[in-house]
Amino acid sequence: MEAADEAVQADELESRNDTLTMKERLLKRQKARLEDAERRKEAKENHSVAKESVDYFFNTFNGERAAVEELLCGCLGADQKAVAERLEEATSKTVQLQKLLNDSMVFLTTYDQRKAQVALQKLQTYLNETREQAVPKKKFGFRGRTKASTATMEDTAVSPPADHNAVQVEGDPAGAQCGLSNKSDMVLVMTAEEIQKEDVLLSHLSNCKVRLYGTPSTLHLKHIDRCEILCGPVSTSVFVDHCERSTLALACQQLRTHNTENTCIYLHVTSRAIVEDCHGVSFAPYSWAYPNLDEDFHLAGLDPKQNNWEQVDDFNWLAAGTPSPNWTVIPEGDRKTTWDP
Structure with missing residues (x-):
């Protein structure tokens, strides 16, 4: 009889242990699911923030680039004072565009970086061409403080x-x-x-x-x-x-x-x-x-x-x-x- 009681107690203890083990497993699974859901939520938020940053960059970049192009277009037929003012403003805006691009490198993809850099290069070329057309070219003059050009x-x-x-x-x-x-x-x-x-x-x-x-x-x-x-x-x-x-x-x-x-x-x-x-x-x-x-x-x-x-x-x-x-x-x-x- 005593042996039978011990066997019953052992079965009950094993059952309780199994129940505890099952609960622990369930708790671990629940914790893992919550952590996974939190990671997915954080990743989604980060992706959303990055997308918003990229969208903001290109909206700002394209808007400022259009403003520079408008300034340069206005140089045609303008008087020298107006041209000088427009070129100065266009140059300043172009420098700011480069700074905006530099500051945005951390979240832009390599493709987006190159796309923006190419656009900036074309804008700089347009600025240089406009300056060359609008401003008379310098006549180079050299001082006489030189040795003959044949010197070695x-x-x-x-x-x-x-x-x-x-x-x-x-x-x-x-x-x-x-x-x-x-x-x-x-x-x-x-x-x-x-x-x-x-x-x-x-x-x-x-x-x-x-x-x-x-x-x-x-x-x-x-x-x-x-x-x-x-x-x-x-x-x-x-x-x-x-x-x-x-x-x-x-x-x-x-x-x-x-x-x-x-x-x-x-x-x-x-x-x-x-x-x-x-x-x-x-x-x-x-x-x-x-x-x-x-x-x-x-x-x-x-x-x-x-x-x-x-x-x-x-x-x-x-x-x-x-x-x-x-x-x-x-x-x-x-x-x-x-x-x-």
């Missing part, structure tokens, strides 16, 4: 900005543009006082060393061969076209490089660099230094701590997940750190 690089040492033996260019009295062109085998220097936030053009230079101090508004490099060009912080964009076998040190908001081969670019850029129709282009961080560089970064409105030098978009290579063969990163051991003798 060995005959001329790299000069500091105050050295009057170096070539310097006259600034444009009308404020249109300043620069250097059609020079070979020379050291060329422009001071901060000469640049004064102007648009700077360097064109048709061969085997030259160029030093640009201060803060240009924009910088255009065209038809550059075997040159070393070092430039202080540029307030907006740098445009490189038909450059080969050269070394560039550039700091800017945007870099657009076209038709360029076998060129090293030491870069500080706050957006993403763009290359198109380029081969053998290599990148490293900006490493040129000179007195007042920090102050020039501030004057140009560039953040010295924000550098996207290795984030390069190749418009000829849009294969996702596959690196472009047209540009590379310069290995640390091969990077140039000393620029002046």
Whole structure:
């Protein structure tokens, strides 16, 4: 009888244990379902927030872009004062558009980033073309403080900005543009006082060393061969076209490089660099230094701590997940750190 009671008690205990185990399983399943539902809810909310952010970005971006295009269209037939005001406003809005894009990179897909960057590039081209049509072109004038153009690089040492033996260019009295062109085998220097936030053009230079101090508004490099060009912080964009076998040190908001081969670019850029129709282009961080560089970064409105030098978009290579063969990163051991003798 006693054995039978023990057996009954054992059965009851096992039954209770089974009941507890079943309850625990049910509670665990319920907890897992609640956690899964919470994760799905959070993911849905995050997706909704991201979609709202993307929608807000493109609505704002497209609206501001249309406003810039309207300003540029209004330049046709307007007087010079009105044109200057419209161009200034259009330039300011374009800079703000780039800042909006930079700030939105965290939630934009790579495709959306490229789509916006292409649109911004077309807008910048439209702005530049309108400026060139509306503003009389500068007549370049060079001071006589230069050696003969047939002098060799060995005959001329790299000069500091105050050295009057170096070539310097006259600034444009009308404020249109300043620069250097059609020079070979020379050291060329422009001071901060000469640049004064102007648009700077360097064109048709061969085997030259160029030093640009201060803060240009924009910088255009065209038809550059075997040159070393070092430039202080540029307030907006740098445009490189038909450059080969050269070394560039550039700091800017945007870099657009076209038709360029076998060129090293030491870069500080706050957006993403763009290359198109380029081969053998290599990148490293900006490493040129000179007195007042920090102050020039501030004057140009560039953040010295924000550098996207290795984030390069190749418009000829849009294969996702596959690196472009047209540009590379310069290995640390091969990077140039000393620029002046």
